[in-house]
Amino acid sequence: MVNNQTKSSDLSAIALEEYRPYLLRYALLQLRDNALAEDAVQETLLAALESRTTFSGKSSAKTWLTGILKHKVLDIFRKQAKEAKQVTLEAELESGAGDFDSLFQPDGHWETWPQAWADPFKNLENKRFWEIFEICAKLMPANTARVFMMREFLGLSAKEICKEMQITATNCWVMLYRARMSLRLCLEQNWFGGKLERR
Amino acid sequence: MLTCNEVSKLVSQSLDRRLNLVEWAGLRMHFLLCEGCRHFRKQMAFIRRACQHYPD
Numbered sequence: 001m002v003n004n005q006t007k008s009s010d011l012s013a014i015a016l017e018e019y020r021p022y023l024l025r026y027a028l029l030q031l032r033d034n035a036l037a038e039d040a041v042q043e044t045l046l047a048a049l050e051s052r053t054t055f056s057g058k059s060s061a062k063t064w065l066t067g068i069l070k071h072k073v074l075d076i077f078r079k080q081a082k083e084a085k086q087v088t089l090e091a092e093l094e095s096g097a098g099d100f101d102s103l104f105q106p107d108g109h110w111e112t113w114p115q116a117w118a119d120p121f122k123n124l125e126n127k128r129f130w131e132i133f134e135i136c137a138k139l140m141p142a143n144t145a146r147v148f149m150m151r152e153f154l155g156l157s158a159k160e161i162c163k164e165m166q167i168t169a170t171n172c173w174v175m176l177y178r179a180r181m182s183l184r185l186c187l188e189q190n191w192f193g194g195k196l197e198r199r
Numbered sequence: 200m201l202t203c204n205e206v207s208k209l210v211s212q213s214l215d216r217r218l219n220l221v222e223w224a225g226l227r228m229h230f231l232l233c234e235g236c237r238h239f240r241k242q243m244a245f246i247r248r249a250c251q252h253y254p255d
Contacts, residue, residue: 108202
């Protein structure tokens with residue numbers, strides 16, 4: 001009981017406020033829209049304030065808040081999927097067809113062979129790496145990015161994404177492929193390889 | 200024999216669905232001979248791990 005009270009008071013409105021910049025950055029990466037991101041964060045903090053007694057302290061407050069935010073983001077994605085005309089998505093799929101074929105020779109070999117990324121995991125602690133990552137993520141077309149965020153950040157299965165976005169499994173795989181290819185290429189050019197001038 | 204272009208697509212799909220035996224065998228055979236695709240596979244795995252670490 002005493003413990004619980006301590007934990008609740010630890011997460012006062014002021015304490016929660018400290019997480020706002022982090023949550024905003026996370027929401028912005030997902031939603032790519034300032035107003036939407038701010039709303040999602042506001043709702044997250046309000047929900048956290050209302051339910052802070054349920055915060056067990058087993059995970060960090062940041063993880064707990066991120067968990068709430070993910071649900072808010074997914075709600076927004078669902079709404080967008082319902083509102084968005086399916087035409088937009090299909091147009092995106094069509095216009096992006098063959099986008100990454102230029103990375104390959106006609107016989108299917110790599111045009112430029114992927115090189116080893118030296119010790120990539122050490123970059124996860126590097127603030128600058130994440131700035132580049134965020135810039136690269138923004139280069140993906142809107143629907144492709146949404147599918148990618150659902151898969152890699154919100155943890156939905158490909159099957160669940162098909163249902164939410166009302167797309168076929170094949171189209172889902174295609175969009176995830178393009179998202180990864182685009183992110184990989186951008187990271188290689190701007191972070192790992194510095195091969196920008198060669199392309 | 201799978202081409203690198205086909206391999207890149209299968210590697211991505213292996214992160215989203217269970218590949219069948221033929222696909223797995225094709226990938227393994229290709230990786231034995233192709234260093235570029237081995238790098239590519241590691242890069243795809245890194246991207247997934249990176250996304251999971253974002254909140255830190």
